[in-house]
Amino acid sequence: VLQADExxxxxxxxxxxxxxxxxxxxxxxCLTTSMIYHAxxxxxxxxxxxxxxEGDIDLHGFLDLDRKVRNGYQGIRxxxxxxxxxxxxxxxxxxxxxxxxxxxxxxxxxxxxxSVTAARL
Amino acid sequence: VLQADExxxxxxxxxxxxxxxxxxxxxxxCLTTSMIYHAxxxxxxxxxxxxxxEGDIDLHGFLDLDRKVRNGYQGIRxxxxxxxxxxxxxxxxxxxxxxxxxxxxxxxxxxxxxSVTAARL
Numbered sequence: 001v002l003q004a005d006e007x008x009x010x011x012x013x014x015x016x017x018x019x020x021x022x023x024x025x026x027x028x029x030c031l032t033t034s035m036i037y038h039a040x041x042x043x044x045x046x047x048x049x050x051x052x053x054e055g056d057i058d059l060h061g062f063l064d065l066d067r068k069v070r071n072g073y074q075g076i077r078x079x080x081x082x083x084x085x086x087x088x089x090x091x092x093x094x095x096x097x098x099x100x101x102x103x104x105x106x107x108x109x110x111x112x113x114x115s116v117t118a119a120r121l
Numbered sequence: 122v123l124q125a126d127e128x129x130x131x132x133x134x135x136x137x138x139x140x141x142x143x144x145x146x147x148x149x150x151c152l153t154t155s156m157i158y159h160a161x162x163x164x165x166x167x168x169x170x171x172x173x174x175e176g177d178i179d180l181h182g183f184l185d186l187d188r189k190v191r192n193g194y195q196g197i198r199x200x201x202x203x204x205x206x207x208x209x210x211x212x213x214x215x216x217x218x219x220x221x222x223x224x225x226x227x228x229x230x231x232x233x234x235x236s237v238t239a240a241r242l
Binding site for chain 1: 127138141143146155158171178185193197200201203212220224225226227233235240
């Protein structure tokens with residue numbers, strides 16, 4: 001079971017990550033997993049990986065204050081720090097394995113068709 | 122701190138949700154939050170909401186076995202069950218508030234530019 005909440009400014013109690021933070025976590029975890037998995041498949045050993053993520057959301061969209069502003073992220077920046085005993089060229093190759101293989105990166109950058117249906121409980 | 126893992130077939134220990142499951146959780150939480158938030162803003166009371174999500178990923182993409190297959194979700198289906206003392210017409214109106222306002226739904230269906238940089242740790 002995963003919890004989710006919102007900060008006080010969005011009427012929540014901030015007891016858990018909120019949905020857009022979960023999205024960044026999914027992206028970070030997927031890029032990291034994909035990078036390490038495919039590096040290992042090539043026999044490259046990665047000692048340590050850190051990542052920091054930033055995303056821009058203009059709440060005028062979600063709060064319905066400006067219909068021209070999109071509801072979602074306008075952009076996301078991911079920065080990795082990698083510890084591995086490899087030359088620079090191979091380091092850059094490793095970094096490309098994340099975006100090149102990650103299911104969440106592909107889903108998020110290229111979009112996914114989502115159907116929503118509902119019935120009474 | 123959020124954990125992530127993978128099932129045994131992907132060399133993990135299945136101790137936590139995996140990244141693509143976190144993506145579905147982010148989507149479910151965001152659609153639900155957006156629906157309830159905007160319904161409340163309209164004075165509509167929702168008693169209970171359940172959701173189930175299914176997504177299709179063909180692992181031939183991620184595992185690099187077929188370059189024609191995308192790495193990410195090919196499609197996601199969300200089904201809501203809603204308990205609210207409102208007429209059918211208003212129930213359908215409530216359901217549209219999720220996709221119409223959710224930042225994660227917008228990000229995922231319309232795509233987001235993601236930049237990835239890296240340095241040595």
